[in-house]
Amino acid sequence: xxxxxxxxxxxxxxxxxxxxxxxxxxxxxxxxxxxxxxxxxxxxxxxxxxxxxxxxxxxxxxxxxxxxxxxxxxxxxxxxxxxxxxxxxxxxxxxxxxxxxxxxxxxxxxxxxxxxxxxxxxxxxxxxxxxxxxxxxxxxxxxxxxxxxxxxxxxxxxxxxxxxxxxxxxxxxxxxxxxxxxxxxxxxxxxxxxxxxxxxxxxxxxxxxxxx
Numbered sequence: 001x002x003x004x005x006x007x008x009x010x011x012x013x014x015x016x017x018x019x020x021x022x023x024x025x026x027x028x029x030x031x032x033x034x035x036x037x038x039x040x041x042x043x044x045x046x047x048x049x050x051x052x053x054x055x056x057x058x059x060x061x062x063x064x065x066x067x068x069x070x071x072x073x074x075x076x077x078x079x080x081x082x083x084x085x086x087x088x089x090x091x092x093x094x095x096x097x098x099x100x101x102x103x104x105x106x107x108x109x110x111x112x113x114x115x116x117x118x119x120x121x122x123x124x125x126x127x128x129x130x131x132x133x134x135x136x137x138x139x140x141x142x143x144x145x146x147x148x149x150x151x152x153x154x155x156x157x158x159x160x161x162x163x164x165x166x167x168x169x170x171x172x173x174x175x176x177x178x179x180x181x182x183x184x185x186x187x188x189x190x191x192x193x194x195x196x197x198x199x200x201x202x203x204x205x206x207x208x209x210x211x212x
Contacts, residue, residue, distance in 0.1 A: 011145070012037065017081050024071060031068050034081075039064070042085050044147035045140065049093055053170050059096065063089045082141050153203045154196075161196035168193055 012020065020037065024030040042063055047056040066088050074084065154165055160182075167178045175193075179186045 014078060018076055021071070021074065021076065021081060025074070028068070031064075031071065034067070035064055038082060038085055040148040040151065041082055041141075041144045042089060044151060045086050045144040046089050046093065047151075047170065048143065048147055049089075050096075051170065051172060053166065055096075059089065059092055062092050066092070080138075080141055082144070086140050086144070150200070150204075153200055156203065157196055157199060161192050161199065164189055164192040165196045165200075 020030075020033055024034050039060070043056060043060045046059045046063070047053070050056050050059060063085060067085055070088075154162055157165065163182065164178060167173045167181065168175075173181070175186050175189050178184075179189045182189065184192075
């Protein structure tokens with residue numbers, strides 16, 4: 001079902017962001033505003049790294065539970081609040097990878113997790129502004145914003161096209177697997193994928209022009 005609002009979400013200014021955070025620190029009920037503002041971008045960050053919809057949804061929920069618990073420790077430095085949320089997400093993803101590694105091989109060391117960064121969970125200490133990781137933070141933020149826009153565009157597709165895109169690119173299933181799951185021919189699935197990607201390209205073009 002198509003949405004009427006623009007898919008290009010405006011990032012809050014530093015002033016607005018600080019006021020949003022301070023309001024939530026004074027009144028936990030206002031954390032709902034933070035959840036509403038940052039859910040899509042955090043989900044995009046997580047989904048890009050775990051590539052499983054159900055797992056991404058669970059981890060995103062865990063990120064906000066952890067953020068709510070640690071919000072009183074948060075100190076404003078002027079760095080994007082999303083970067084703090086990404087650090088929480090990164091740690092949770094790493095913890096999950098360690099648990100899965102231990103389940104697969106209980107004798108393995110919990111410190112060994114190939115290809116996964118496993119920083120300490122120091123969510124109360126955001127990176128210092130001007131640190132060597134600032135470029136990475138900005139890159140992560142921009143990537144997550146692009147993916148959040150893409151996810152909103154996918155939601156505007158017809159139901160059958162959206163389902164194929166989710167199965168093909170989020171769950172990484174083959175055309176044959178998707179055809180079996182949907183009860184469609186492989187040719188029909190390929191056509192749905194082609195139409196979905198064509199529609200997304202058309203939708204993305206105005207977004208890129210709007211940014212330039």
